[in-house]
Amino acid sequence: MSVAEKTPAPPERKRLNDGATRPHGPIVPSANVQGSALLAVIAIMSFLACLTLGGVSMVRATAASWQSQISREITIQIKPDDNFDMEKALNDARNLASSFVGVTGATIMDKQATSRLLEPWLGASLDIDELPVPRLVIVTIDESAPPDFAALRDALSKKIPQASLDDHRTWVNRLVSMARTTVAIGTGVLVLVFSAMVLTVIFATRGALSGNRHIVEVLHFVGAEASFVANEFQKHFLIISLKGSGAGSALAALFFMLASWWQSRSLATPASDQATALFGTFSVGWLGYVGIALTMILIAGLTTLTARLTVMRTIYEIDQIRSDPARSDGLNT
Amino acid sequence: MIHFENVGLRYGLGPEILRDITFDIPASSFQFLTGPSGAGKTTLLKLLFLSLKPTRGLIRMFDRDIASIPREDLPMLRRRIGIVFQDFQLLDHLTTYENVSLPLRVRGKEEHTYRSDVIELLKWVGLGQRINVLPPVLSGGEKQRAAIARALMDRPEILLADEPTGNVDPPMARRLLGLFRELNRQGTAVLIATHDFALMDQVDARRMILSEGRLEIFS
Numbered sequence: 069m070s071v072a073e074k075t076p077a078p079p080e081r082k083r084l085n086d087g088a089t090r091p092h093g094p095i096v097p098s099a100n101v102q103g104s105a106l107l108a109v110i111a112i113m114s115f116l117a118c119l120t121l122g123g124v125s126m127v128r129a130t131a132a133s134w135q136s137q138i139s140r141e142i143t144i145q146i147k148p149d150d151n152f153d154m155e156k157a158l159n160d161a162r163n164l165a166s167s168f169v170g171v172t173g174a175t176i177m178d179k180q181a182t183s184r185l186l187e188p189w190l191g192a193s194l195d196i197d198e199l200p201v202p203r204l205v206i207v208t209i210d211e212s213a214p215p216d217f218a219a220l221r222d223a224l225s226k227k228i229p230q231a232s233l234d235d236h237r238t239w240v241n242r243l244v245s246m247a248r249t250t251v252a253i254g255t256g257v258l259v260l261v262f263s264a265m266v267l268t269v270i271f272a273t274r275g276a277l278s279g280n281r282h283i284v285e286v287l288h289f290v291g292a293e294a295s296f297v298a299n300e301f302q303k304h305f306l307i308i309s310l311k312g313s314g315a316g317s318a319l320a321a322l323f324f325m326l327a328s329w330w331q332s333r334s335l336a337t338p339a340s341d342q343a344t345a346l347f348g349t350f351s352v353g354w355l356g357y358v359g360i361a362l363t364m365i366l367i368a369g370l371t372t373l374t375a376r377l378t379v380m381r382t383i384y385e386i387d388q389i390r391s392d393p394a395r396s397d398g399l400n401t
Numbered sequence: 402m403i404h405f406e407n408v409g410l411r412y413g414l415g416p417e418i419l420r421d422i423t424f425d426i427p428a429s430s431f432q433f434l435t436g437p438s439g440a441g442k443t444t445l446l447k448l449l450f451l452s453l454k455p456t457r458g459l460i461r462m463f464d465r466d467i468a469s470i471p472r473e474d475l476p477m478l479r480r481r482i483g484i485v486f487q488d489f490q491l492l493d494h495l496t497t498y499e500n501v502s503l504p505l506r507v508r509g510k511e512e513h514t515y516r517s518d519v520i521e522l523l524k525w526v527g528l529g530q531r532i533n534v535l536p537p538v539l540s541g542g543e544k545q546r547a548a549i550a551r552a553l554m555d556r557p558e559i560l561l562a563d564e565p566t567g568n569v570d571p572p573m574a575r576r577l578l579g580l581f582r583e584l585n586r587q588g589t590a591v592l593i594a595t596h597d598f599a600l601m602d603q604v605d606a607r608r609m610i611l612s613e614g615r616l617e618i619f620s
Contacts, residue, residue, distance in 0.1 A: 089498045089520075089532060092512060097494040286490050289452070290551065291480035292507035293473075387472050389452070 096283060096304040102276035103308055106371075109272040110312025111319075113265040114367050118320030118360045120261040122352045124254035125359065131247030136211065139240045144174075144205040147230045157228050158203055164223055165207045170215030177204040266370060273305060273374040277382070284382045298379045302372050309371030310364075317364040324352045402428045402559065402590060403449065408458030410444060418444050420614040422458070426559065426592060431585045433601045434594040436611030442594040443487070445611065446563050449592070450484050451475055463558070480508070483552030483589075485562040489544045491536040491551075497523065497543075498532040501550045508555070519554065526550045526580060541568035542577075549580060559590040566600055574600055 097103075144161045148154060162174040177185070179196045182203060186194060209215055217235045224231045280301070287297045352359075403426040410419045418441045426432065434442055447453040448460065451467060460467045463481060470478065491500045502512070502519045523532050526546040536544055545568055552560055562581070566574035578600060585591045592609075595601065601608060608619045 089516070090496065092506070093495055093499055095492075095495075095503075095506070282490075283492060286492055287503075287507055288476075289450070289479065289484065289486075289490070290504045290507055291476050291555075293476045296507055296509070384472075386452070387475070 094304065095287065095300045096280060098304070098307075102279040103304075106272045106276040106305075107308050107312040109268055110309055110367060110371060111316040113268050114313040114316030114364060115319050116316075117261050117265045117367070118317050118363050119323065120254075120258050121359045121363060122320060122324050122356050124251070124258050125352050125356045127254045128247075128251050129353070131243075131250055139236065140208060140211055142207045142209060142217070142236060143234045144207060144224065145202050145232050145234060146205070146228060147202045147232075148200040149230050152230065154203055157230065158205060161205045161224060161228055161231055164227060165205065165220065168215040168220050170210050170213050171207055172210050173208045175206045175208075177206060265367065269309075269367060269371050270374045273371050274378050276305075276308075277301065277375060277378045281382060284379055285386060288383055288386055294380055294383045297383060298376045301379045302376045305375035306368060306372045309368040313364040313367035313371075316367075317360045321357060321360050324356065328352075402426055402463065404459075404461040405448075406459040406461075408448065408455045408460060410441075410448065410453065410455050410457075416614075417456075418614055419448075419455075419611075419616075422616045424609060424616060424618060426590055428558065428590055429585065429588050430607065431582070431591045431604065432593075432607040432609055433604075434592055434609045434611065435596055435598075435601065437596065440611040441614055442596075442611055443563060445616075446484070446561050446592075446594055449559075449561055450482060451479060480504070480555060481558045483555070483557035483560040485545070485548045485552045485560070485565050487563040487567060489536070489548040491544060491547055493536050496533050496535055497528055497539065497547050500536065500547055501554055503551060504555045522550050522554065523547075527576070542570070542573040545569055545573075545577065546580075549577065553584060553589075557589060559592065560584060562591070562593045564595055565593060566595060566597055571599070575603065578603060 144165060146154065146157050146161060158176045162176055165171050165174045182201060183194050183196050186196075186201065190199075217233065221233045224233055284297055284301075287300070288294075405422050405424050408419060408422040409417050411417045422445070434445065436442055444453065448455060449462075451462075451470075454468070463478065465478070492503070495503070498519055499506075501523060502515060505515045505519075506512075520529070520532060523529055526549060528543060528546055528550065531539060531543060531547075536547070539547065545565060549562070549565065552562070560581070565581075566577055569577065574597070581591050581593060582604065593600075610617045610619065
């Protein structure tokens with residue numbers, strides 16, 4: 069009997085109902101060592117990036133609040149003089165200041181408050197009437213439409229020669245420049261962390277893909293188009309990156325929520341006050357959480373794009389070997 | 402269907418692996434490609450499978466000069482060629498069924514349109530009971546048959562097989578050869594690269610013998 073006679077006839081292409089199979093498994097294996105490592109790297113990097121982003125937005129908010137607080141007030145200082153009615157001068161200064169557009173209020177700092185102000189230097193038992201102590205009028209202004217400081221200064225010096233106006237410009241300028249420096253440093257750190265994250269994610273994705281190169285080759289040789297192969301890997305890496313960046317971003321958001329909760333629970337304690345003085349309030353606001361969500365989307369997009377480009381390049385390399393046999397090292401002949 | 406004319410190939414600045422290769426593979430033909438190890442059989446198969454370009458000469462496949470085919474068209478051309486790799490190239494995380502159906506899956510076909518055909522083909526190659534098994538569990542012969550089934554899945558116009566009986570015992574080799582013969586009767590051209598003379602003696606087919614990069618053909 070010939071070989072051909074022993075062989076069963078080829079199948080008629082009729083439909084069968086038998087032979088249960090599992091649902092199609094993913095072409096790119098869902099779990100492997102490289103995938104787990106990539107997931108961990110993405111989670112860590114997104115956690116760090118979100119932490120930095122939240123930190124910078126916190127510093128920015130704190131700096132803005134310092135600046136706003138100090139520029140919301142100006143001070144009229146009246147020096148004592150012989151034969152001078154200080155109380156009248158204080159009232160005149162307050163009334164004059166209140167008459168200017170852009171001034172929202174003016175308050176005379178009373179004797180007790182002035183004593184408390186000088187207490188660190190002159191002690192608690194200070195009788196303010198015995199000393200020639202300057203007195204202050206605190207003027208609150210509309211930040212968005214401040215009064216004409218030069219005109220106010222002129223009017224004051226004409227009416228009360230002992231009065232001088234301190235618009236805190238020096239302090240405001242210093243704080244503005246400090247705040248800008250702090251925010252610039254924070255932004256620099258943010259850029260560095262994001263750059264490190266981008267590079268880490270790219271290299272980790274490429275590393276994870278190198279372990280799957282044989283899958284790219286097999287798909288390529290069974291006639292898959294480059295876009296099909298790229299889509300399969302893209303889907304796989306999108307899932308990994310969403311899991312990783314979701315976990316990292318959620319942890320960062322949780323950190324800020326817990327820190328904010330701790331701060332609100334421990335108001336006026338030394339630890340909380342110290343933390344507030346150093347970092348401001350831990351609340352990052354809704355914009356901060358939007359930033360965290362955007363970071364997550366950025367990382368997921370970046371990983372997916374890297375996967376796509378790497379697969380396309382792998383296919384291109386396979387085709388390059390085709391065009392340039394010298395590159396096919398180690399091939400059997 | 403396939404025409405080689407004065408084809409030569411060298412890797413880099415090395416010696417020519419293939420020299421002045423000229424032959425035709427007509428549609429529905431059956432031939433063996435043989436020769437000692439290192440003679441260039443795998444390289445010639447790579448040329449036939451469009452995974453290498455010759456350094457000189459003319460290759461026409463399916464009425465197209467392969468030197469002028471753009472990259473984007475290669476997948477469509479490869480779909481007309483089935484290949485059985487010497488090392489099977491099965492994906493270990495996919496079942497036999499999934500591996501065999503891969504060529505149809507990558508073409509974007511819905512599973513319900515080919516499921517019964519795949520199962521039928523698996524039965525035909527004797528793997529009806531192994532459809533849900535992963536390749537690491539399959540024997541060498543079973544892997545070989547799975548690789549053959551995958552190559553046949555989309556009814557290629559030509560089947561290239563690199564040492565398809567290299568990992569199986571003689572009875573299995575005869576059975577595989579029977580599969581190729583049946584396929585050839587259905588109209589598919591077959592080229593089997595082998596150095597198993599016992600296998601070649603079983604079929605009265607054209608022999609293409611490669612030796613030191615040159616090809617001789619014995620009808």
